[in-house]
Amino acid sequence: MVKFLKPGKAVILLQGRFAGRKAVIVRVFEEGTRDRPYGHCLVAGLAKYPKKVIRKDSAKKTAKKSRVKCFLKLVNFTHLMPTRYTLDVDLKEVASGPDALATRDKKVAACKAAKERLEERFKTGKNRWFFTKLRF
Amino acid sequence: MNQQTLAAPLFHFAAAAAAAAAAQNPFSLDADASPRGATMVSVKKTKKSTDNINNKLQLVMKSGKYTLGYKTVLRTLRNSKAKLVIISNNCPPLRKSEIEYYAMLAKVTVHHFHGNNVDLGTACGKYFRVCCLSIIDPGDSDIIKTTGEQ
Numbered sequence: 571m572v573k574f575l576k577p578g579k580a581v582i583l584l585q586g587r588f589a590g591r592k593a594v595i596v597r598v599f600e601e602g603t604r605d606r607p608y609g610h611c612l613v614a615g616l617a618k619y620p621k622k623v624i625r626k627d628s629a630k631k632t633a634k635k636s637r638v639k640c641f642l643k644l645v646n647f648t649h650l651m652p653t654r655y656t657l658d659v660d661l662k663e664v665a666s667g668p669d670a671l672a673t674r675d676k677k678v679a680a681c682k683a684a685k686e687r688l689e690e691r692f693k694t695g696k697n698r699w700f701f702t703k704l705r706f
Numbered sequence: 707m708n709q710q711t712l713a714a715p716l717f718h719f720a721a722a723a724a725a726a727a728a729a730q731n732p733f734s735l736d737a738d739a740s741p742r743g744a745t746m747v748s749v750k751k752t753k754k755s756t757d758n759i760n761n762k763l764q765l766v767m768k769s770g771k772y773t774l775g776y777k778t779v780l781r782t783l784r785n786s787k788a789k790l791v792i793i794s795n796n797c798p799p800l801r802k803s804e805i806e807y808y809a810m811l812a813k814v815t816v817h818h819f820h821g822n823n824v825d826l827g828t829a830c831g832k833y834f835r836v837c838c839l840s841i842i843d844p845g846d847s848d849i850i851k852t853t854g855e856q
Contacts, residue, residue, distance in 0.1 A: 609784070652811055
């Protein structure tokens with residue numbers, strides 16, 4: 571009786587190219603839109619997880635290993651597995667308007683912004699679960 | 707007769723009432739009354755509760771809103787319309803744990819029905835098997851209050 575598919579919720583994608591990847595809900599479209607007449611949400615997820623960083627690594631190597639490839643996607647709720655984790659990253663300006671994914675360059679720009687946010691969150695060492703690959 | 711009437715207040719009310727009752731009557735009678743009375747009452751409760759769920763479900767089917775089936779159960783949990791979820795006992799364990807996880811996120815009680823999907827379908831008055839169902843609006847029934855307590 572509590573809504574749990576809210577912005578900031580960590581989810582796992584179940585279908586599509588990014589199946590098995592962890593993502594965070596950015597925006598929720600409860601009733602759907604004209605193009606998508608079902609409940610769906612915009613998620614920002616990790617296409618490529620950051621690699622494992624060890625103490626021996628040099629600064630250059632750490633920087634290279636901490637890189638993250640991000641994706642933005644509109645996903646149906648039925649293709650998500652919600653988790654009990656949340657990731658309160660400020661992705662609001664990343665995908666603010668409904669046309670954030672309209673044109674290709676807008677999408678690329680939004681993806682870059684999301685990548686920066688996620689990378690800086692990874693570097694702080696918080697939300698470690700989110701940045702580890704799900705083994706299956 | 708005397709012992710049973712003693713047992714009822716001893717069982718339900720606070721220690722003060724029990725002390726008053728003990729003061730009134732000889733203590734040998736009291737010592738025998740409460741344990742015997744307690745076991746009798748608890749046995750009756752468990753037998754009635756399995757029938758109760760079936761009766762309450764019947765009332766929900768007649769007067770309330772519900773959905774049957776895994777896909778709709780998840781849908782109602784997602785859009786926070788579900789108030790109670792009932793799962794049969796032969797539900798596949800992965801599916802059962804998935805529904806329980808969703809219900810944990812949505813803070814909805816899950817009731818494990820004492821019967822398989824055939825029995826649950828019969829309890830719903832349907833001629834097909836029902837593995838899981840979700841009650842959206844209980845109607846006249848108080849199924850949500852009673853299963854919430856348990």
